[in-house]
Amino acid sequence: xxxxxxxxxxxxxxxxxxxxxxxxxxxxxxxxxxxxxxxxxxxxxxxxxxxxxxxxxxxxxxxxxxxxxxxxxxxxxxxxxxxxxxxxxxxxxxxxxxxxxxxxxxxxxxxxxxxxxxxxxxxxxxxxxxxxxxxxxxxxxxxxxxxxxxxxxxxxxxxxxxxxxxxxxxxxxxxxxxxxxxxxxxxxxxxxxxxxxxxxxxxxxxxxxxxxxxxxxxxxxxxxxxxxxxxxxxxxxxxxxxxxxxxxxxxxxxxxxxxxxxxxxxxxxxxxxxxxxxxxxxxxxxxxxxxxxxxxxxxxxxxxxxxxxxxxxxxxxxxxxxxxxxxxxxxxxxxxxxxxxxxxxxxxxxxxxxxxxxxxxxxxxxxxxxxxxxxxxxxxxxxxxxxxxxxxxxxxxxxxxxxxxxxxxxxxxxxxxxxxxxxxxxxxxxxxxxxxxxxxxxxxxxxxxxxxxxxxxxxxxxxxxxxxxxxxxxxxxxxxxxxxxxxxxxxxxxxxxxxxxxxxxxxxxxxxxxxxxxxxxxxxxxxxxxxxxxxxxxxxxxxxxxxxxxxxxxxxxxxxxxxxxxxxxxxxxxxxxxxxxxxxxxxxxxxxxxxxxxxxxxxxxxxxxxxxxxxxxxxxxxxxxxxxxxxxxxxxxxxxxxxxxxxxxxxxxxxxxxxxxxxxxxxxxxxxxxxxxxxxxxxxxxxxxxxxxxxxxxxxxxxxxxxxxxxxxxxx
Amino acid sequence: xxxxxxxxxxxxxxxxxxxxxxxxxxxxxxxxxxxxxxxxxxxxxxxxxxxxxxxxxxxxxxxxxxxxxxxxxxxxxxxxxxx
Numbered sequence: 154x155x156x157x158x159x160x161x162x163x164x165x166x167x168x169x170x171x172x173x174x175x176x177x178x179x180x181x182x183x184x185x186x187x188x189x190x191x192x193x194x195x196x197x198x199x200x201x202x203x204x205x206x207x208x209x210x211x212x213x214x215x216x217x218x219x220x221x222x223x224x225x226x227x228x229x230x231x232x233x234x235x236x237x238x239x240x241x242x243x244x245x246x247x248x249x250x251x252x253x254x255x256x257x258x259x260x261x262x263x264x265x266x267x268x269x270x271x272x273x274x275x276x277x278x279x280x281x282x283x284x285x286x287x288x289x290x291x292x293x294x295x296x297x298x299x300x301x302x303x304x305x306x307x308x309x310x311x312x313x314x315x316x317x318x319x320x321x322x323x324x325x326x327x328x329x330x331x332x333x334x335x336x337x338x339x340x341x342x343x344x345x346x347x348x349x350x351x352x353x354x355x356x357x358x359x360x361x362x363x364x365x366x367x368x369x370x371x372x373x374x375x376x377x378x379x380x381x382x383x384x385x386x387x388x389x390x391x392x393x394x395x396x397x398x399x400x401x402x403x404x405x406x407x408x409x410x411x412x413x414x415x416x417x418x419x420x421x422x423x424x425x426x427x428x429x430x431x432x433x434x435x436x437x438x439x440x441x442x443x444x445x446x447x448x449x450x451x452x453x454x455x456x457x458x459x460x461x462x463x464x465x466x467x468x469x470x471x472x473x474x475x476x477x478x479x480x481x482x483x484x485x486x487x488x489x490x491x492x493x494x495x496x497x498x499x500x501x502x503x504x505x506x507x508x509x510x511x512x513x514x515x516x517x518x519x520x521x522x523x524x525x526x527x528x529x530x531x532x533x534x535x536x537x538x539x540x541x542x543x544x545x546x547x548x549x550x551x552x553x554x555x556x557x558x559x560x561x562x563x564x565x566x567x568x569x570x571x572x573x574x575x576x577x578x579x580x581x582x583x584x585x586x587x588x589x590x591x592x593x594x595x596x597x598x599x600x601x602x603x604x605x606x607x608x609x610x611x612x613x614x615x616x617x618x619x620x621x622x623x624x625x626x627x628x629x630x631x632x633x634x635x636x637x638x639x640x641x642x643x644x645x646x647x648x649x650x651x652x653x654x655x656x657x658x659x660x661x662x663x664x665x666x667x668x669x670x671x672x673x674x675x676x677x678x679x680x681x682x683x684x685x686x687x688x689x690x691x692x693x694x695x696x697x698x699x700x701x702x703x704x705x706x707x708x709x710x711x712x713x714x715x716x717x718x719x720x721x722x723x724x725x726x727x728x729x730x731x732x733x734x735x736x737x738x739x740x741x742x743x744x745x746x747x748x749x750x751x752x753x754x755x756x757x758x759x760x761x762x763x764x765x766x767x768x769x770x771x772x773x774x775x776x777x778x779x780x781x782x783x784x785x786x787x788x789x790x791x792x793x794x795x796x797x798x799x800x801x802x803x804x805x806x807x808x809x810x811x812x813x814x815x816x817x818x819x820x821x822x823x824x825x826x827x828x829x830x831x832x833x834x835x836x837x838x839x840x841x842x843x844x845x846x847x848x849x850x851x852x853x854x855x856x857x858x859x860x861x862x863x864x865x866x867x868x869x
Numbered sequence: 870x871x872x873x874x875x876x877x878x879x880x881x882x883x884x885x886x887x888x889x890x891x892x893x894x895x896x897x898x899x900x901x902x903x904x905x906x907x908x909x910x911x912x913x914x915x916x917x918x919x920x921x922x923x924x925x926x927x928x929x930x931x932x933x934x935x936x937x938x939x940x941x942x943x944x945x946x947x948x949x950x951x952x
Contacts (some may be wrong), residue, residue, distance in 0.1 A: 238907040242900060269934040272909055428902070435906035442909070443933075461936075465920055465929070474923035568938050572924035575940060581927070605900060683901035685908060686938040688929055 180339040181229045182221075183253055185280060186264035187273050188235035189689045191292045193217075194322040195264055196232045199332065223332040226340065231258065234602075237272075239279045241390045243605045250391075253283050255398035257374055259339045260286045262331070267297035267304050267319070268690060271446035277313065278350060278438050282379045285345045288316045288334050295321040296692070301453035309449045314347040323695055352382075352437055355423045356430070359385055359416040366412045372399060384413050385420070386430060461691050465565070474569045481562075482658065485553045487651040490630060493545040498794075500545065504537035523731070531727025532720045535776040539715040543627045543772055547711055550626070551703040554591065559694035563588055567686055577666045578673035578681045580609040583616075587665065590620035594823055595830040597622075602834075606682035611840060612669045614831055618823045618848045619661040619668070623710070624771030625818050629657055631775060635798040636811040661819050668851060676843070711772075718770040726766065726780050740781055754853055755813030755860035757805065764817065769825050774818065809863045813856045820852030877951055881916060882928065882944035889917040890949035897946035909933040910947060 186192040200219025217232040233252045234245035241247040253261050263280050265273035270291070280287055291306055310317035316334035320327030337343060351357065363381035371377055383391045384403070396402045403409050420430060467473055508529060515525035557563060563585060571581030582604050590597030597617045604610040621629060630650075638650040673679060729740040737745075744758030751761040763777035779797065782804045801810075822845050823831065832841040878893050892914045895905055910916070910932060917931040927938040939947075 240903060240907070242903045242907070272933045272935050275907070275909065428898070431903070432906065432911075436911045439906070439909045439911050439914075458931075458936075462919060469920060469922055469929075471921070471923050471925075568922050568927065568929065571922060571927050571938070571940070575926070581938075581940075605904075681940075681942075683897070683904065683940065683943040685904050685943075686927070688936040688938060690936075 179227045179229050180259040180335075181231065181257065182335055182339075183256065183258035183261040184230055184232045184264065185249060185253060185261055185276065186235055186292075187237050187266060187276055189687065190235070190264050190266040190273065191322045192235055192264045193232060195262075195290065195292060195320065195328065195331075196230060198322055198325055198328055199228075200230055221332065224336055226336065228332070228335065228339075231256070236276070238276060239283065241388065244602045247390055247394070250283070251394050251398070253280060254375065254379075255394060258284075258286075260288060260335050262288050262290050262335065264290045264292050267291045267293045268300055268302055270302075270304060270450050271442055274442035274445055275438055278348075278441055281313070281315070281347050282350060282382070283376050285315075285347055286338060287345075287347065288318065288331065288338060289313065290327075290331050291317060291319045292322050294319045294327070295324065296690070300458070303451045303453060305449045305451075309445070312348065312445055312448065315345055350437060350441060353433065355419060355425065356382075356385075356433065359419045362416045362419070363412055366409055370406075370409070371395075371401070375399070381416075382434070385416055386434070387417075387427060458690065464691055465688070468562070468565050469568055478566060478569055479655065479659070481557065483651055483655045485550065485557075486654045486658075487647060488553060489546050489550045490634070490650050490654065491647045492549045493627075493630065494634070496545040496548075497541055501537070501541035504541055508533055508537060526731060527724055527727050531723040531780075533723070535719045535723030535726070535773060535780070536715050538776040538779065539719040539772050540711065542631050542775070543624070543715075544708065544711045546627045546630050547623060548704045548708060551592070551706070552700045554588075555699050555703045556694055556696070558588075559692060559699060561689050561691045564686060564688050568688060571686070573666055574669070575681050577612075577670035578609075578679060579612050579666075579669040580604045580606060580682070580684050581686055582684060583609070583613040583665075583669070586613050586617060587620045587662070590617045590622060591626070592623055594618055594620070594622045594827040598827060598830045598834055605684065606679075608677050608679045609682060611835065612672050612677055614834065614840070615672060615844045615847050616665045616668050618827065618844070619665045619820060619851075621658070621661060621819055622771065622824075624714070624824065625774075628771065628775055628818050629654060629815055631794065631797075632811050632815055633657075635794050635801070636806075636808055657815055657819060660816075664820065664851060668847060672847075714770055714772055719773050719776065722766065722769065722773045723776065723780075726777050730780055744781065753860070754817070754856035755809055755863075756817060756856070757810070759804075760810075760814060760817075764821055767824075768822070771818070771824055809860060809868070813860060816856050816859065817852050820848050820855060822849045878948050879951070880945040881918075881930070881939070881947040881949050882941040884918050884949065884951070886918050886921065886928075888951070889915055890951050891915055892947060893950045894948040895946065896948060897943070901943055901946065905947065908935070908937055915952070916947075916949060 184192055184196055196217065196219060199221040219230050221228045221230055231252065233249045236246045236249045239246060239250040239253065241250055252258070261280055261284055263277045265277060277287070277289055289309070291304055291309070294304070297304060304319065306317045306319045316338065318327055318331045318334060320331055322328065338345070352360070360378060360381045363384055364377045367377040367381055371380065380391070380395070392403055425433065468477060511529045511533060512525055515529065566588070567581050567584040570584045574581045574583055585603065586597050586600040589600040594617050597620065598614050601610050601613045601617070604613055633650050633653050637653050638646045726740070729743070730738050732739045734742060740759070740762065744762050746758070747761045748758035751758050759781040760778055763774045763781065766777050767774035779800065782800055828841055828845060831844045832838065835841060881890070884890050892910050892912055894912070895902055895910065897905055914933065919929045919931050919936060921928050922938070927940045928944065929936050929938045
């Protein structure tokens, strides 16, 4: 789901706006644009960095940076969040605005959608108010051509007074020219005099009044006209940003405050209040964009979007909208389940064959037994498990999911489900953040920035964990394959597994809605706030690229996690399993302590212990369980799921245990990275703690109810 | 504005699917007003109702070439006149 090593896991946190590059010859280029205009495609093509694009609004949740060499010069490209405006209506808009204004980029490329130029021009005009060093990149020219939309980029360039380059980034067309004009702008010291947006006479008078006092006080890099306009609008976030980036507190300068008050007086005496002022500003920009668009855009086909409307009339229809959605999810799961078996088995055969050889090698070396224990039984085996079980399903699931995403289907999911979220007093965009959660809950939580209302954003953050991430999804698949698929023979086996997996995911979605609702009625009281959701045009995905990119990406991600987390965890667990106190291992001591409680919720002490030790990463939960069981002296050669199944059965697992492990895996505390991310995003220990507790309590309650019912009915 | 026109002014969420109208007045306040303005919803902007979601709400509208879904509560804060 568009998650990369840059945007997930521990990399998801700690992205700062400021760039500290030591080379002075580097040019910093900001990449701005509306959501969903192919901004990340341009970025990827220019930098070669593996950052993924999404066909839904608000993809870039952190500032990604990459290097691009053009004409032997180095350009640092900064992919800022996709926004419709720079008016700081949301966190993302504030980040985008602050980077353009205070990040001191040498140039800003505004990427616009050729198929929807008019709306996109709004952002261009707003950017031009902040900086003169702008290059416009009219992307998706090929798509516009297909739809019969013709854009006169030369004319647009002469109207705007800045370079305008037409591109088709997916094909790499026009990007050379784009970088040529960026090069010219940044290295040849051209002074651009772009179009100046004129407001009405009264506004201009007020702006000039403030601007005159700001010119001697603010650094030259800051556009004083624009700051004046914002001060007139009483834009508080800008005051904070000015203080944050330039260390200049306007509130402490009585002479400036006085002038601002005077200027606002001019407006008030002309009956222009805050609301009217903003309407006036936006209307001026929108009208300007409309006029420019009329001048440069022509259509050769009348109904250029009719295919999209036809697809929508099926995918979002009353009858088929939701069933089709579940069916699509089911198909993806089915392909994942059936497809993952073969590589999974192959990988585990190979990796466990290597393990046997490694053991032989250590025996041959004559090292003490504990050396082999730590390195092979502990570290290597955990690694091998994580790789063989986690990698194949993820390498299949992600390209498929990315395909849906690139097609533009995910916003339709949000559209279909919005009413359910509304009933839970939550935001429809929560569905999009849940989709991101499939890849990594930490990324999902950062993705919650696309939700404007702080209350609804908190709800989305707290409930994000009900979507099983990368680390938990394969755990579910493994358990389903071991315990439930085997109950049915023949071709239906995979269908049954798919139905079970789909049900688990639907349960997660159901719990998200219920808990959102409960939160809305209790600690996060409130009514659903307003939001707008864009349904972008359907796009032809680049299938080959998606497959290669996401498989590589997933492989790197899983391998990275395996090395960073699973390997050290394997060593720790080996120690816990092998350090004996009074003849019983440390692990068993802990497990015995946890056992009574774990029993109540259908687990055992070892399983609960595994979940606790799995706090750094959910991937290692099952390896810990296996190691706990094998350390207590049973079979050792676990090169297939069937043998693993036997191991679990001998350790007292029943189908009820399996269900409870799945339920608990779906609903328990978020992993450590996710917790850190929540803390960073909410800036509050309280909400982090609540985000930890809510899924945990839910999971415990549900497992308890399930186990008790099963036991009372005598089913297991 | 004369009374004759006023009679034709209705909230956006009540217009028929497939029909078009022009924005007459935004009654929304605060953040949603800003959002509407960002979408280019100023007086005179043409809006077409395209499709309903499975549960009938939200509804997707064509606004300045972009397809935007709005919940009925929000769309009701956009007063439009039929064209």
